[in-house]
Amino acid sequence: MVNGSPTEAMNLTEVIDEINRIRGTLGPRETFRKPDFLHRLADRLMGSPVLRSQPAVRAFAEDARTFDDDPRLSRTKLHINGEVDNHVFSLFDASYFPALSLDYLTYRKLPADEHLTRRYASNTMPVTIERMTAGFESRVVVALFPENHLDGSQNPDDLIFYFIDKFVERHLRLTRRLVSAVMAEGSFPLVLAAGPAEVERASSWWVRLHEYHHRQGDMPIPDFLPIKRLKPLAGLEELRVDVSSMLACLHDDALPARDALLAYEYILSERLLRYSVEGIPRPNYDAVASQVLFNYLIEADGIRLRDGVIHLDPGLPGVLAAFLAEIETIERRIHSESAERVQRRLLDFANRYADFDETTKDYRHIAYFAEIKQRLGV
Secondary structure (H helix, E strand, C coil), X not given: CCXXXXXXXXXXXXXXXXXXXXXXXXXXXXXXXXHHHHHHHHHHHHCCHHHHCCHHHHHHHHHHHHCCCCCCCHHHHHHHHCCCCCEEEEEECCCCCCCCCEEEEEEEECCCCHHHHHHCCCCEEEEEEEEECHHHHCCCCCEECHHHECCCCCCCCCCEEEEHHHHHHHHHHHHHHHXXXXXXXXXXXXXXXXXXHHHHHHHHHHHHHXXXXXXXXXXXXXXXXXXXXXXXXXXXXXXXXXXHHHHHXXXXXXXXXXXXXXXHHHHHHHHHHHHHHHCCCCCCHHHHHHHHHHHHHHHCCCEEEEXXXXXXXXXXXXXXXXXXXXXXXXXXXXXXXXXHHHHHHHHHHHHHHCCEECCCCEECCCHHHHHHHHHHCC
């Protein structure tokens, strides 16, 4: 534990405060990679007694001083990946996490089911944040990927952090309300009955299964990331891995049955409802993915919409399996067709179930979910 003594707690408070002061004076993000900026930043960090006492700060300062010769944060990531301690510190530059810049956090690693971590192994690190600087306080920063660091790179042994405390807060604040408001009675019994500890566990299961399945199949990530960068294809990839995760929860008999069923309900409720609402008015790739899933399930009778209420059909797992099979059939063509041709096939499949506006060249939200968002005030 970080706060094992009053002295340690006081020291960490000083570290957080000092990083917050420095991050407020960094200037334009465009200068972050310039050698002069990084050298001055390193000097400033090491000139602070409270900061240079932290191994994470010393690792980053060394990387900053050599960044012009070796544009990698090798010492920083070695410190993180080796779990030298439970501190993460770096300079971040991620377009989808604009709140991050020079930031620091400490975390608590969450326990995991032994079979889950062995059978679905990945470098996923589900954690709860203990202390953080201002950038990590942003509600949208729910994860930290290796490429979010200044060097923009990801190596096979790099840890991928998911901030499960934010998943729990988000689920209890929004998804639970959506389930109660739009789902037929009895649709997600375990989700509605779950307390914070169970939601935490289900969230941890989700992210572990999610990252594992990204690296499976005929077109895994990150190998085929260039092909899947388009918004609808990024969304389709999220669906591929989440539907794979749901089916694993339903069919892997070695997993604890109740936890697996809760994780299935949890993933489905998040993917079907929350992303659809959060993507309004301009759908991001997750919202487009939810549109695709919602419309596919309606068409295939996996769900039914009656008087504004969503009913889950008993045959829904089979429909989910059929949906996944369609994606996998297209991706299997990568062994016999050009990448461009397979990309076109995937795009055609996604656009069959999403509302693409030819005039704006962007996707429109589903009116049903826009009405729900307005009605609930979320």
